[in-house]
Amino acid sequence: MxxxxxxxxxxxxxxxxxxxxxxxxxxxxxxxxxxxxxxxxxxxxxxxxxxxxxxxxxxxxxxxxxxxxxxxxxxxxxxxxxxxxxxxxxxxxxxxxxxxxxxIFPSRVAHLFQKNGVVLAAALLTALSIIFAVAYAIRPEGGVGFYAVISHAVMASIFTGATFLPAGIVAAGLWRYWRHVGGERVRLADLRQAFVDAAKLKNLSGGAADGCNYEQEDRFTQARRYAHQAVMYGFLLCFASTASGTLLHYGFGLEAPYGPLSLPKLFGVPGGILLTLGGIALIALKTRADKALGAPAAWGAEMAFVVLLTLAGATGLALYWTTGTPLVRPILTTHLGSVLALFLTLPYTKMVHIFFRLAALVRDAQTRRN
Structure with missing residues (x-):
C-alpha cells in the first residue's frame, strides 16, 4: 500500500x-x-x-x-x-x-471505560440491580430450574437487546477502522489466513520457539499464549452452549434444565473450565508483568475486564454444581449480571480488541498478498 x-x-x-x-x-x-x-x-x-x-x-x-x-x-x-x-x-x-x-461511538464513553476500571464494577452492579428488579417484578409461578428464579421471557428480552445493540456499535467502529487503515475488498483467502493466525495466536509466540518474555526479560514462556487460547476457546464454547440451548428451546421445544449429556452442558462445562482457568492465569501474568510496557492508564480497566470475564466463567460453572440448591438464586443473578455487564460494555472495554485485532489480521493478510 x-x-x-x-x-x-x-x-x-x-x-x-x-x-x-x-x-x-x-x-x-x-x-x-x-x-x-x-x-x-x-x-x-x-x-x-x-x-x-x-x-x-x-x-x-x-x-x-x-x-x-x-x-x-x-x-x-x-x-x-x-x-x-x-x-x-x-x-x-x-x-x-x-x-x-x-x-467506537460515543468516544467519550469509550475513553471513560478505558481509563477507569471502577466503571466496570459499577456496570456489573447496575446489571445486577436491573436483573433483580425485573426478576422480582415478574416472578415466574411455575418455572422449572433457572426459570423458577428468573423467567425465560425476562432473560430473553434483556439479553437480546444487550447483544444486538453492542454488536451494532462494534460493527460501525470496525467500518471506520477499515476505512482509516485503507482496507480493501475482503477475499475468502484473507479471512482464512486471519482466522488461522487468530486460532493459533501466532503473534503471541514472540517470534521464538520458546515463546515470548511478557513477564520479564529472561523468562521465555508460552504461558500467556496458552492462557489467551484457553480464554478464547472457553468463550467460544460458552457461546456455543448458549446458541445450542437457544436452538433446542425455540427449534425443538426442549426447555431447560438440560441433562449432563446435552449439547449445552457438553459445550458449557469445558468452556467454563477453560474460561475460568485461562482468566486466572491472565490475572496472575498481568500482575507480574511491567505496567510501563503497556498502556499504563488503561491497566486498571484491563484488569477489571479480565476479572469480570473470569467471574462469568466461574459462576457459570458454579451453577452447574449447585442446581437444585438454595444457592442457585444468588449465583444465577451474579452470573447473569457479569455476562450482562460484559455484553453491555463490550464496545468500550478491552473486549473490543478481539474484533479490531481480527480486522488487523485480515488487513495484514491483504498486505502480504499484495
Whole structure:
C-alpha cells in the first residue's frame, strides 16, 4: 500500500486528529524501521518494513496488529537510558487503546471505560440491580430450574437487546477502522489466513520457539499464549452452549434444565473450565508483568475486564454444581449480571480488541498478498 492517504483516510484523519501518541509511535517506528534488528519477531515488523514513511492509518494498523508480547523491547539496544528511548510495546499500546476510543461511538464513553476500571464494577452492579428488579417484578409461578428464579421471557428480552445493540456499535467502529487503515475488498483467502493466525495466536509466540518474555526479560514462556487460547476457546464454547440451548428451546421445544449429556452442558462445562482457568492465569501474568510496557492508564480497566470475564466463567460453572440448591438464586443473578455487564460494555472495554485485532489480521493478510 502506498503511504499516500485516500480521501476517506484524510477525512478520518481530520476528524480524529493526529495525536501525541500517534506522533510518538511514528518516531519510534521510523527508528525501528532503520534498525530492523527485530525483523524476525511478530507480524508487526515484516509489515513495518513495507513502508518508508507512516501515515496515521498505517500506525493504527500496526498498533492493532501488535499483541504486546514485549520481546522487541527486551531485545532492543535503544531503550532507556539510550537517548532514543525506544519503548515500542508501550507506544503501540497507547495508539491501540486510542483507536478503540476514537472509532467506537460515543468516544467519550469509550475513553471513560478505558481509563477507569471502577466503571466496570459499577456496570456489573447496575446489571445486577436491573436483573433483580425485573426478576422480582415478574416472578415466574411455575418455572422449572433457572426459570423458577428468573423467567425465560425476562432473560430473553434483556439479553437480546444487550447483544444486538453492542454488536451494532462494534460493527460501525470496525467500518471506520477499515476505512482509516485503507482496507480493501475482503477475499475468502484473507479471512482464512486471519482466522488461522487468530486460532493459533501466532503473534503471541514472540517470534521464538520458546515463546515470548511478557513477564520479564529472561523468562521465555508460552504461558500467556496458552492462557489467551484457553480464554478464547472457553468463550467460544460458552457461546456455543448458549446458541445450542437457544436452538433446542425455540427449534425443538426442549426447555431447560438440560441433562449432563446435552449439547449445552457438553459445550458449557469445558468452556467454563477453560474460561475460568485461562482468566486466572491472565490475572496472575498481568500482575507480574511491567505496567510501563503497556498502556499504563488503561491497566486498571484491563484488569477489571479480565476479572469480570473470569467471574462469568466461574459462576457459570458454579451453577452447574449447585442446581437444585438454595444457592442457585444468588449465583444465577451474579452470573447473569457479569455476562450482562460484559455484553453491555463490550464496545468500550478491552473486549473490543478481539474484533479490531481480527480486522488487523485480515488487513495484514491483504498486505502480504499484495
Amino acid at each position: 502506498s503511504t499516500d492517504e485516500t480521501f476517506e483516510e484524510t477525512d478520518l484523519r481530520v476528524l480524529m486528529g493526529s495525536s501525541d501518541a500517534t506522533a510518538e509511535a511514528r518516531r519510534q517506528l521510523e527508528i525501528c524501521n532503520a534498525c530492523r534488528y527485530c525483523e524476525g519477531y511478530c507480524s508487526v515488523f515484516p509489515a513495518m518494513t513495507l513502508h518508508r514513511a507512516f501515515a496515521d492509518g498505517e500506525i493504527t494498523q500496526l498498533a492493532n496488529l501488535c499483541h504486546n508480547c514485549r520481546g522487541c523491547f527486551y531485545a532492543c539496544q535503544y531503550t532507556e537510558p539510550h537517548e532514543f528511548k525506544i519503548n515500542l510495546p508501550q507506544a503501540l499500546a497507547e495508539v491501540r487503546v486510542e483507536s478503540w476510543e476514537n472509532f
